[in-house]
Amino acid sequence: MAGFQFLEWPVIRQLRGADPSGRGSAVTSQATRNIAPRTRDADTVVQSVCPYCAVGCGQKVYAKDNRVIQIEGDPDSPISRGRLCPKGAASEQLVNSARRVTTVRYRPPYSADWQDLDLDTALDMITDRFLEARRNHWEEEDEEGRPLRRAMGIASLGGATIDNEENYLAKKLFTAAGAIQMENQARI
Structure with a gap:
């Protein structure tokens, strides 16, 4: 065995050193001593x-x-x-992670391929669709004239990788927009 020294054998270190119980420095190998956090x-x-x-x-x-x-x-x-x-x-x-997606990915309808979008284009697309869904599905009042003020065409599913503050702001945004269907992935 290359580099083996009899006096560095753990049992010998235990008997010769200040660690007779063999639970500390006597049984710590040189490889362990060389490890840095x-x-x-x-x-x-x-x-x-x-x-x-x-x-x-x-x-x-x-x-x-x-x-x-x-x-x-x-x-x-x-x-x-x-x-x-x-x-x-x-x-x-x-x-x-080398697999982390760092760009906005978009798959057009009926397409099998994804494409990269710049952030401004993606935000504009989301905004247009959000406002259209709100406009098309807005309910001001029910059949008896009671106020509803809700948008049934909008729902929110929050992610578990955003913190409480971000989820709180998302809840405020969707409530202000009239959405009533809101959930968080962490609860499902």
Whole structure:
């Protein structure tokens, strides 16, 4: 075995050193001693909130050269006290995945192919369709003249990867537009 030194054998280190129980430095290998935390090289650490559900677990986001390198639970968070569920612990992949879509994708009706759109064009298309649906499906009052003021052609399904504040604003927007069918994917 190349590089093996008898005095570095864990049992010998245990008997010779200050760790007779063999639960600390005596049984730590050189490879383990050489490991450095991923967060050591971070030049920025910011507090954030996990984007997945309504619990609001605290996260520490570590970045180097404006790129996220690690996301961990925030021990200062009164909600999660440094713990994250598996989705929250893997949220770094949400940012750095090579498969992450970073453009607006649009598939025209009856087409099998997707195309990229610039953001302004996509927002204009959404706005036009939203206003048309509201205009075509607006109900001012029922058959007996009672006020309804609703748009039955608009519904909202919020995503679990936006935070509580964003979902709150989406709810306010759709309520103001007259929509009454609103749900969040995290509850389904």
